[in-house]
Amino acid sequence: MTATDHRTTPPQQATPRPSKPPREDDPRNPNKRLAALYDADSLELISADGDSGMLAAIGMIDGVRTVAFCSDATVMGGAMGDEGCSVVVAAYERAMADRLPIVGLWHSGGARLAEGVLSLDAVGKIFHAMTLASGKVPQISVVLGPAAGGAAYGPALTDVVILGPEGRIFVTGPDVVRSVTGEDVDMLRLGGPEPHGRRSGVVHVLADSEEHALGEARRLVALLGDQGRLDVTAVEDVDLAEQLPESVRRAYDVHPLVTELLDAGSALELHPRWAPNIVTTLGRFGGRSVGVIANNPLRLGGCLDSTSAEKAARFVRMCDTFGVPLLVVVDVPGYLPGVGQEWDGVVRRGAKLLHAFSEASVPRVTLVTRKSYGGAYIAMNSRALGATRVFAWPGAQIAVMGAVAAVRILHRRKLASVDPDLRPTVEAELAEEHETIAGGVEKAVEIGVVDEVVEPAKTRSALAAALADADHGIRGQHGNIPL
Amino acid sequence: MAHEVNAELVANVWKVVASVGDRVAADDALVILESMKMEIPVLAEVVGVVTEVSVTEGQVVTEGDRIAVIEPD
Numbered sequence: 370m371t372a373t374d375h376r377t378t379p380p381q382q383a384t385p386r387p388s389k390p391p392r393e394d395d396p397r398n399p400n401k402r403l404a405a406l407y408d409a410d411s412l413e414l415i416s417a418d419g420d421s422g423m424l425a426a427i428g429m430i431d432g433v434r435t436v437a438f439c440s441d442a443t444v445m446g447g448a449m450g451d452e453g454c455s456v457v458v459a460a461y462e463r464a465m466a467d468r469l470p471i472v473g474l475w476h477s478g479g480a481r482l483a484e485g486v487l488s489l490d491a492v493g494k495i496f497h498a499m500t501l502a503s504g505k506v507p508q509i510s511v512v513l514g515p516a517a518g519g520a521a522y523g524p525a526l527t528d529v530v531i532l533g534p535e536g537r538i539f540v541t542g543p544d545v546v547r548s549v550t551g552e553d554v555d556m557l558r559l560g561g562p563e564p565h566g567r568r569s570g571v572v573h574v575l576a577d578s579e580e581h582a583l584g585e586a587r588r589l590v591a592l593l594g595d596q597g598r599l600d601v602t603a604v605e606d607v608d609l610a611e612q613l614p615e616s617v618r619r620a621y622d623v624h625p626l627v628t629e630l631l632d633a634g635s636a637l638e639l640h641p642r643w644a645p646n647i648v649t650t651l652g653r654f655g656g657r658s659v660g661v662i663a664n665n666p667l668r669l670g671g672c673l674d675s676t677s678a679e680k681a682a683r684f685v686r687m688c689d690t691f692g693v694p695l696l697v698v699v700d701v702p703g704y705l706p707g708v709g710q711e712w713d714g715v716v717r718r719g720a721k722l723l724h725a726f727s728e729a730s731v732p733r734v735t736l737v738t739r740k741s742y743g744g745a746y747i748a749m750n751s752r753a754l755g756a757t758r759v760f761a762w763p764g765a766q767i768a769v770m771g772a773v774a775a776v777r778i779l780h781r782r783k784l785a786s787v788d789p790d791l792r793p794t795v796e797a798e799l800a801e802e803h804e805t806i807a808g809g810v811e812k813a814v815e816i817g818v819v820d821e822v823v824e825p826a827k828t829r830s831a832l833a834a835a836l837a838d839a840d841h842g843i844r845g846q847h848g849n850i851p852l
Numbered sequence: 853m854a855h856e857v858n859a860e861l862v863a864n865v866w867k868v869v870a871s872v873g874d875r876v877a878a879d880d881a882l883v884i885l886e887s888m889k890m891e892i893p894v895l896a897e898v899v900g901v902v903t904e905v906s907v908t909e910g911q912v913v914t915e916g917d918r919i920a921v922i923e924p925d
Binding site: 616705 | 862892
C-alpha cells in the first residue's frame with residue numbers, strides 16, 4: 370500500500386520550498402471543497418477541524434440531507450491515520466443511522482506511514498463501514514487529487530466514482546512501479562482520466578473541472594436520494610423512430626434515442642467510454658429517477674461481450690438496491706463471438722447480467738427496437754428473466770439468430786445440393802419462410818415473450834404506464850458489490 | 853503524434869469511405885465494416901488529415917488491426 374512520505378529533511382540540506390499558501394487560501398482546503406458541494410449555507414461540521422487529515426459534515430444537496438467527508442490534503446497530502454479514518458467511520462455511522470446518502474471527496478496519498486499497521490487497520494475499518502452501507506445508502510466518491518492505496522480502494526467500494534481532472538487513482542504509485550518492475554510511467558498514464566475512463570472501468574464519470582466533478586456528485590445525490598414520483602401525464606409522446614436509420618443493417622449511435630426517451634436534460638451516463646457497446650444512464654422519466662440500459666449498435670455492432678455484461682450487471686444491481694426502475698432498450702445481434710471473448714470469461718461475466726436482471730425486484734420494462742437474438746435476447750431483460758413488461762416495435766426480429774444464418778444451419782444439406790449460382794435465391798426464400806415461422810414479432814407475441822407491439826410514436830406513454838403500474842416502492846435486498 | 857485507428861472486432865471491410873489526404877472530423881466514418889450482419893462504421897476519433905488507409909474493400913480484419921492513420925491537428 371502506498372503511503373505518503375512525510376519524513377523531514379535535515380534543515381541544512383533543505384532547498385527552500387515555495388512558501389505554502391495559508392490554509393484559508395489553499396484550494397485543497399476541505400472546508401472550501403465541502404462548501405462547494407453543499408447548498409449555500411447548509412453545511413454543518415460533524416468532526417473537529419484539526420490535523421486528522423479528514424473533515425466531515427452534514428448539509429443539504431439540492432434539498433437532500435447528505436453526509437460528506439473530505440480528505441485534508443493540506444496536512445501530509447491527505448494521508449490517512451487512525452484519527453482521520455475514525456472521522457470517516459463516524460460519518461458512515463451517521464449516514465446509516467439517518468439513512469442518508471454519503472459523498473466522499475478524496476485527495477490522499479494513502480495510509481500514514483509513521484503510524485504503521487495502526488493506519489492500515491484504520492483504513493480497513495473504512496472499507497468495512499462502506500461494505501456494510503452498500504445497497505443501504507447511496508455512496509458517491511469524487512476523486513479530486515491523487516488517491517493511492519487505501520484512498521483508491523475507498524472510492525472503489527462505493528456506488529459511483531467521479532474523477533476530476535487532477536484525480537489519479539492507483540494502488541502503487543509511479544515510484545514503486547519503477548523500482549519493482551522497471552516500468553517508467555507517470556501518474557497520468559498510470560491512473561488518470563484516460564486509463565480509468567476507457568480501460569479499467571474504475572471511474573464512472575469524468576469531469577473536466579473540480580466544479581464540474583462536484584456538480585455531477587450533486588446530480589447523483591438528487592437522482593438517487595430524491596427519486597420523485599412518476600407523473601404519467603408529464604410524459605409526452607415523440608416519434609422515437611426518427612432516432613433510427615432507415616436500413617435495418619445500418620449501425621447507429623443509441624445515445625440520441627436514450628436522451629429522447631428520458632426527460633429533457635436529465636440524462637447522466639455512467640461509464641460512457643468503458644464498454645461503450647452498452648449504455649448505462651441514470652435520468653428522470655416523468656419526473657421519476659430511472660435507469661436506462663441500451664445496446665449501442667455503433668460500437669461492436671451492439672453485441673454483448675464480457676465487459677459490457679459486467680458493466681450492465683453492476684448498474685442493474687445498483688438501481689435495484691436503491692429502488693430505481695429500469696428501462697431496457699434492446700437492439701442486440703448476439704454475444705460477441707471469438708477466442709478472445711471465451712478466454713476473457715464471457716460465460717462467467719455474462720452470467721452476471723442474467724443474475725442481475727433475474728434477481729431485480731424493481732419494475733423493469735423492456736423495449737425491443739430492431740432485433741434481439743440468441744443468448745443476448747435472454748440476457749437483455751427478457752420475459753423469462755421476469756421482465757415487468759416487454760414491448761417491441763413493429764417489424765422487430767426476435768430469434769435465435771438472423772434468418773439467413775439460421776437456414777444455413779437448418780438446411781445445410783439441401784443448400785449444399787443446390788447449384789451455387791442459385792444458392793442465394795434459395796437461401797432468401799428459406800429465410801423468408803423461417804422468419805414467418807420462428808423470427809417475427811407476431812410469433813413472439815403469440816407465445817407470450819412480447820406483451821405488446823407498440824408504435825415508436827406511442828412508446829413513451831406506453832413505457833410510463835407500464836412502469837407506473839408496477840411501481841410499488843419495492844427494492845432489492847442486497848448490497849452493490851463492485852462487480 | 854499520428855493517431856492510429858484500429859478495428860474493434862473481426863469483420864469484412866465492406867466500404868472504404870476515406871482517402872489519403874482527406875480532412876476528417878472525429879465522428880466521420882473512415883471505412884464501413886460488415887460484421888454480425890451489420891454495417892458498422894469505423895470513426896476517425898480525432899480531427900485531422902488521413903495519412904494512410906490500411907485496408908481494402910473485401911479484406912478481412914481482426915480485432916486490433918490497423919484501419920487507418922490520421923495526423924491530428
